[in-house]
Amino acid sequence: MQVVRPGPLTTVRGLGRRGVAHLGVPRAGALDGPALGAANRLVGNGPAAAGLETTLGGVALRALGPVLIAVTGAPAPVTVDGRTAAWGAPVAVPAGAVVAVDAATAGVRGYLAVAGGIAVPPVLGSRSADLLSGLGPAPLTAGDRLPVGTPSPYRDRADPVPLPAPPAELVLRLRLGPRADWFAPSAVDRLARDGYRVSATSNRIGLRTEGPAVDRAPEGELPSEGMVLGAVQIPPDRQPVVFLADHPTTGCYPVIGVVPAADPAAAAQAQPGTPVRFVLLRKR
Known part of the structure; x- marks a missing residue:
């Protein structure tokens, strides 16, 4: 062809x-x-x-x-x-x-x-x-x-x-960790409670979101560590980024949680401006 x-x-x-x-x-x-x-x-x-x-x-x-x-x-x-x-x-x-x-x-x-x-x-x-x-x-x-x-x-x-169908609202489940301890409990609760939207700067590397800042507890940066599909990283602008298929294999910004592997496919079809809601998966 x-x-x-x-x-x-x-x-x-x-x-x-x-x-x-x-x-x-x-x-x-x-x-x-x-x-x-x-x-x-x-x-x-x-x-x-x-x-x-x-x-x-x-x-x-x-x-x-x-x-x-x-x-x-x-x-x-x-x-x-x-x-x-x-x-x-x-x-x-x-x-x-x-x-x-x-x-x-x-x-x-x-x-x-x-x-x-x-x-x-x-x-x-x-x-x-x-x-x-x-x-x-x-x-x-x-x-x-x-x-x-x-x-x-x-x-x-x-x-x-x-x-x-492409999502009218992108619902992403979130398992906390490995660096949830870098964030105050109130910040974690706010992430699940407050609304976000898909940013126009999203790409195949990551789904960038816009919404309330997710504040860290400790400052500073981590040594680089491995990253996986669905990792939700909080960079210095405090706006969550969901790593997609072309994500880097390492990173030094803290990962507040990981979206299960079945969920990122819907992120591929979420247009800029689509509401995003994180649903915490609590440990039993």
């Missing part, structure tokens, strides 16, 4: 890189893993197949041979040579035709899978782009050619794949 219109930020995404954090390499991979997985199932790919992640503005590709595609994630109009095509279902695209995903009508990130997967060379076991370290393929530009793998000859008929 050849890129006709790359969109604001379209990148190749798979499941990401696992087991290389000790090398300073982030996980990367799709921010909304369930949406990419749904698109892959619709075209008969395995879960590890790479697809495309779009950001707000969509993408347009010319099929250099006949392909089967599916678009999920952020809802958006889909056309093939200007004719309306299905979103969230398999779509056959003939050779020479242009499949276009327009701007998202809700949410932020869309996913386009093609039968056979996007077959760019893997780097450290993944085809995913990594915007923090620069590993993997660069964001798409007009004229790029994307190799497509060989589709599976055995593809069951795909059933509809239910996906949640």
